[in-house]
Amino acid sequence: MQITVLAGGIGGARFTRGLLHHLRATHVDAEVTVIGNTGDDIRLFGLQICPDLDTVMYTLGGGISEDRGWGREGETFTVKDELAAYGVKPDWFGLGDRDIATHLVRSQMLAAGYPLSAVTAALCDRWRPGVSLVPMSDDRLETHVVVDGDEPGTRKAIHFQEWWIRHRAGIPAYDFVLVGVDAAQPAPGVLEAIRDADVVLLPPSNPVVSIGTILQVPGVRDAVRTTAAPVVGVSPIVGGAPVRGMADACLAAIGVETSAAAVARHYGARVDATGGPSTGGLLDGWLVHDETDAAAVGELTPLGIATRAVPLLMTDLDATAAIAGEALALAETVRR
Ligand code: GDP
Ligand code: CA
Numbered sequence: 229m230q231i232t233v234l235a236g237g238i239g240g241a242r243f244t245r246g247l248l249h250h251l252r253a254t255h256v257d258a259e260v261t262v263i264g265n266t267g268d269d270i271r272l273f274g275l276q277i278c279p280d281l282d283t284v285m286y287t288l289g290g291g292i293s294e295d296r297g298w299g300r301e302g303e304t305f306t307v308k309d310e311l312a313a314y315g316v317k318p319d320w321f322g323l324g325d326r327d328i329a330t331h332l333v334r335s336q337m338l339a340a341g342y343p344l345s346a347v348t349a350a351l352c353d354r355w356r357p358g359v360s361l362v363p364m365s366d367d368r369l370e371t372h373v374v375v376d377g378d379e380p381g382t383r384k385a386i387h388f389q390e391w392w393i394r395h396r397a398g399i400p401a402y403d404f405v406l407v408g409v410d411a412a413q414p415a416p417g418v419l420e421a422i423r424d425a426d427v428v429l430l431p432p433s434n435p436v437v438s439i440g441t442i443l444q445v446p447g448v449r450d451a452v453r454t455t456a457a458p459v460v461g462v463s464p465i466v467g468g469a470p471v472r473g474m475a476d477a478c479l480a481a482i483g484v485e486t487s488a489a490a491v492a493r494h495y496g497a498r499v500d501a502t503g504g505p506s507t508g509g510l511l512d513g514w515l516v517h518d519e520t521d522a523a524a525v526g527e528l529t530p531l532g533i534a535t536r537a538v539p540l541l542m543t544d545l546d547a548t549a550a551i552a553g554e555a556l557a558l559a560e561t562v563r564r
Contacts, residue, residue: 230427231556236439237268261359261417263364264284267364302326343416344363366413371387372386418451429461430462435479435491435494449508458513467517515554538550
């Protein structure tokens with residue numbers, strides 16, 4: 229069995245860790261491919277930093293800081309402090325000393341001409357994440373955020389990380405632009421992993437700047453729409469709010485309500501209500517949190533999205549594995 233997951237950082241990584249736990253516990257022989265978001269990537273101080281790929285790699289490889297959810301366990305920030313002592317900017321990005329070694333290896337290999345997918349595979353030789361971790365593209369892509377400009381009535385674009393970390397998504401965003409997407413191609417294996425999958429899973433990653441970004445890479449959305457595999461998603465929105473982070477600010481920027489049902493409607497159904505092909509939707513199935521969002525079942529099922537209400541809080545590994553198990557079970561019921 230081939231399972232393909234489209235993942236951002238923390239939500240995608242933790243879900244995938246639960247998925248691997250579930251597969252082991254149920255003795256299912258499956259290969260898991262994680263297609264990682266690289267729209268969050270940023271180049272700082274000569275280092276190419278891929279936060280979401282690293283979060284997946286460290287989480288699945290046992291090196292993640294469980295408290296923070298990103299970066300390394302036992303991290304120190306000496307280099308960051310030294311940079312601050314020089315007064316160099318930006319000073320808001322969490323650049324850990326251990327983490328810097330990863331960025332150095334990556335940057336050196338990229339400079340030597342290796343594509344990001346090969347670099348990621350090389351880094352994973354150390355971490356053994358138990359999945360094939362593939363960046364969505366080998367091309368340099370960066371999500372930028374359109375915000376108010378310095379002069380009244382003007383607008384400017386800033387890097388996603390500046391909006392997310394420095395401003396904590398607290399200044400109005402008017403749009404997200406994936407810089408470089410027009411000339412970008414999916415990394416080798418990305419479209420095949422979706423096309424040839426037995427199940428495609430959308431973990432509870434940010435629908436706008438994680439999964440939405442991966443879907444913008446040319447060919448990816450079509451591959452998800454047309455794969456023979458069932459496509460099942462897990463809501464990152466519980467009771468009208470993100471479980472963690474500021475996905476509500478991202479959804480507001482693209483005019484989508486922050487609710488489990490609205491995110492599903494935003495992804496859309498792969499079939500219309502009569503079972504015929506829809507006009508471009510992605511989902512066969514959708515999981516919502518039972519205690520808060522059970523009403524979404526009645527709302528979404530008639531739209532052609534098979535919806536189940538189950539516990540969706542990834543509080544520990546067993547709870548997370550159960551979510552993954554529910555996603556796979558739902559996939560079986562919608563398989564054509
Ligand atoms: P990021 O790149 O680090 O922001 O991570 P992702 O995009 O992969 O995932 C972020 C999303 O994970 C957020 O919108 C959260 O609401 C969601 N999330 C985090 N923890 C949980 C959880 O326990 N349950 C659910 N359903 N969603 C979660
Ligand atoms: Ca991210």
